[in-house]
């Protein structure tokens with residue numbers, strides 16, 4: 001680390017607090033605007049969109065620039081960040097920036113369901129085709145790259161089946177073949193896996209999860225290298241993507257504590273996962289930091305830690321019993337999303353087209369900031385009810 005470079009935790013605190021944006025306040029304030037007023041027609045027509053350049057609400061205010069700049073600074077090697085109104089919008093916006101009719105996209109078979117749906121519907125209608133690959137393919141991806149392959153979309157770990165991919169290996173092959181790489185890095189965040197430094201061209205966060213951290217906001221972010229950022233950002237504006245300033249502000253607020261929250265999510269999730277591993281009703285525990293998880297060795301090689309989301313295989317229970325198990329938990333909510341301070345549980349049934357999930361009959365847990373011993377007690381009671 002060179003002198004003057006901020007360590008990640010300092011970056012979280014200092015990242016988006018330029019004096020000219022926050023003035024005398026600790027936090028940059030919420031600046032709400034559609035219209036920006038100029039002193040002359042020449043000033044208006046001469047204005048250019050960009051960080052720190054007031055132009056029109058779509059191109060953001062200091063509230064947005066602060067969040068975008070902080071996220072960029074967390075990714076060594078990145079040139080800029082485009083913000084969106086959800087994580088899914090960031091994924092579809094980034095894909096739209098990269099792909100044209102006639103292109104082929106390679107997508108991990110472990111991908112987040114709504115991303116797969118976008119590829120199969122809107123992307124298909126626009127003339128780009130999608131081919132899925134086994135998340136454990138690694139450098140073998142070279143064999144799938146054809147004349148029309150334009151981009152690869154990775155997600156590591158997959159948010160249901162948790163396979164860790166060889167992201168540096170796939171990116172190295174892609175770069176040699178002039179194929180653009182995009183990564184859904186929501187589980188790790190740049191704190192646990194700085195993606196651009198690992199060779200990714202565009203890294204995407206559903207900031208709804210750990211950046212927001214409180215289950216009360218939806219935000220997407222895509223951070224890119226100098227080669228890809230201008231087109232990424234321009235496409236987002238051309239599509240009319242706008243994040244509300246209130247939500248951008250909540251993102252910045254969440255970011256301050258993301259480091260300490262992640263440490264607690266990590267410690268508690270590991271405690272629960274290790275306990276689950278000992279239970280007779282549990283088969284595989286798919287947590288990247290545990291050996292059952294496909295890609296565990298890659299996690300050890302590439303990641304700086306783990307977060308709070310993982311899955312486990314519930315043995316000998318049919319769908320109805322699995323639902324009853326989840327419903328009998330008192331401290332775990334039943335609902336979509338994750339990354340908030342509260343624990344969640346959900347039965348998940350991964351959709352696959354070219355590979356098999358590592359296990360079936362999965363329950364996905366998000367371990368929140370409750371005392372992990374209380375969560376373990378709750379799970380133990382639910383297992384006892386299961387019989």
Ligand SMILES: Cc1ncc(COP(=O)(O)O)c(C=O)c1O
Nearest residue numbers: 086087088112159186206208337
């Ligand atoms: C891995 C992953 N990526 C992207 C998203 C989409 O984020 P959002 O809910 O903000 O659209 C989710 C949401 O659950 C997710 O789990």
